[in-house]
Amino acid sequence: xxxxxxxxxxxxxxxxxxxxxxxxxxxxxxxxxxxxxxxxxxxxxxxxxxxxxxxxxxxxxxxxxxxxxxxxxxxxxxxxxxxxxxxxxxxxxxxxxxxxxxxxxxxxxxxxxxxxxxxxxxxxxxxxxxxxxxxxxxxxxxxxxxxxxxxxxxxxxxxxxxxxxxxxxxxxxxxxxxxxxxxxxxxxxxxxxxxxxxxxxxxxxxxxxxxxxxxxxxxxxxxxxxxxxxxxxxxxxxxxxxxxxxxxxxxxxxxxxxxx
DNA sequence: CCAGACGTTGTT
DNA sequence: GTCTGG
DNA sequence: CCAGACGTTGTT
DNA sequence: GTCTGG
Numbered sequence: 001x002x003x004x005x006x007x008x009x010x011x012x013x014x015x016x017x018x019x020x021x022x023x024x025x026x027x028x029x030x031x032x033x034x035x036x037x038x039x040x041x042x043x044x045x046x047x048x049x050x051x052x053x054x055x056x057x058x059x060x061x062x063x064x065x066x067x068x069x070x071x072x073x074x075x076x077x078x079x080x081x082x083x084x085x086x087x088x089x090x091x092x093x094x095x096x097x098x099x100x101x102x103x104x105x106x107x108x109x110x111x112x113x114x115x116x117x118x119x120x121x122x123x124x125x126x127x128x129x130x131x132x133x134x135x136x137x138x139x140x141x142x143x144x145x146x147x148x149x150x151x152x153x154x155x156x157x158x159x160x161x162x163x164x165x166x167x168x169x170x171x172x173x174x175x176x177x178x179x180x181x182x183x184x185x186x187x188x189x190x191x192x193x194x195x196x197x198x199x200x201x202x203x204x205x206x207x208x209x210x211x212x213x214x215x216x217x218x219x220x221x222x223x224x225x226x227x228x229x230x231x232x233x234x235x236x237x238x239x240x241x242x243x244x245x246x247x248x249x250x251x252x253x254x255x256x257x258x259x260x
Numbered sequence: 261c262c263a264g265a266c267g268t269t270g271t272t
Numbered sequence: 273g274t275c276t277g278g
Numbered sequence: 279c280c281a282g283a284c285g286t287t288g289t290t
Numbered sequence: 291g292t293c294t295g296g
Contacts, residue, residue: 001268001269001270001279002279003268003269003279003280004279004280005279035277035278035279035280036277036278036279037276037277037278038278058278060267062266062291063291064266064291064292065266069276069277070266070267072275072276072277072278073266073267073268074266074267074268075267075268075279076267076268076269076279077267077268078267078268085266085267086265086266086291086292086293087265087266087267088266088267090291104279105279106279107270107279107280109270109271120279120280122279122280169267172268172269183269184269184270185268185269230280231279231280231281232278232280232281233277233278233279233280233281234278234281261296262295262296263294263295263296264293264294264295264296265292265293265294265295266291266292266293266294268279269279270279273284274283274284275282275283275284276281276282276283276284277280277281277282277283278279278280278281278282
């Protein structure tokens with residue numbers, strides 16, 4: 001769940017929506033098909049309390065890993081168990097982050113008449129107003145066992161060998177009733193500024209954090225079928241999020257808890 | 261004790 | 273079938 | 279998440 | 291690094 005997303009929102013809008021105080025990367029381009037292992041902007045709370053938007057690679061590499069390829073399998077963490085799992089618990093305590101996106105993809109299998117293999121059909125899930133939102137994440141810094149003394153072994157590594165690899169993972173939670181027809185899990189969406197601030201607060205208490213990681217209400221999202229071209233990670237263009245003409249749609253859920 | 265894993269998803 | 277890479 | 283690879287030796 | 295399994 002949540003293995004592909006979009007981030008096409010302009011940088012200045014991200015800065016405004018996420019109250020970013022420092023932008024720590026240079027190049028920005030709209031992304032319509034973000035895949036694991038790629039590097040994307042993520043929000044953290046810096047030591048000075050200011051929020052930083054910086055580049056991180058998707059797929060968390062724990063600080064103790066010997067081989068960074070473990071990150072290929074650490075693209076999601078279950079909210080229900082993240083505090084206990086060896087790969088995530090330290091990051092959960094000290095390195096929470098917010099992953100900005102303006103939509104994510106889910107696939108459903110569709111049987112095809114006369115064919116043995118069902119099609120994998122992608123859907124783009126997003127806010128009805130298409131504004132960006134944050135998802136709860138964790139991040140890590142990996143130095144590959146290096147002690148920081150590049151001279152010791154003759155510093156034969158190519159490039160910037162001492163730059164740590166910075167990685168992140170996206171938390172998942174149970175699907176809301178609205179989401180269930182599409183999937184049984186969904187990303188842990190931070191539905192307002194207060195939840196976002198609490199998630200980034202190093203002092204946040206466990207009860208509050210658990211509360212934040214509950215499924216977003218159905219009124220928050222809508223979804224529609226998109227082209228199977230999205231299946232290929234190499235296809236990254238605006239048409240990725242265009243509704244298929246005669247495709248399935250999942251309109252947003254009317255607010256069931258609106259005041260009378 | 262040492263060795264080996266450390267994760268999630270979906271599908272059958 | 274299962275793992276790696278994007 | 280899906281797509282694509284999945285291997286070694288020796289020779290140019 | 292830390293836990294689980296043998």
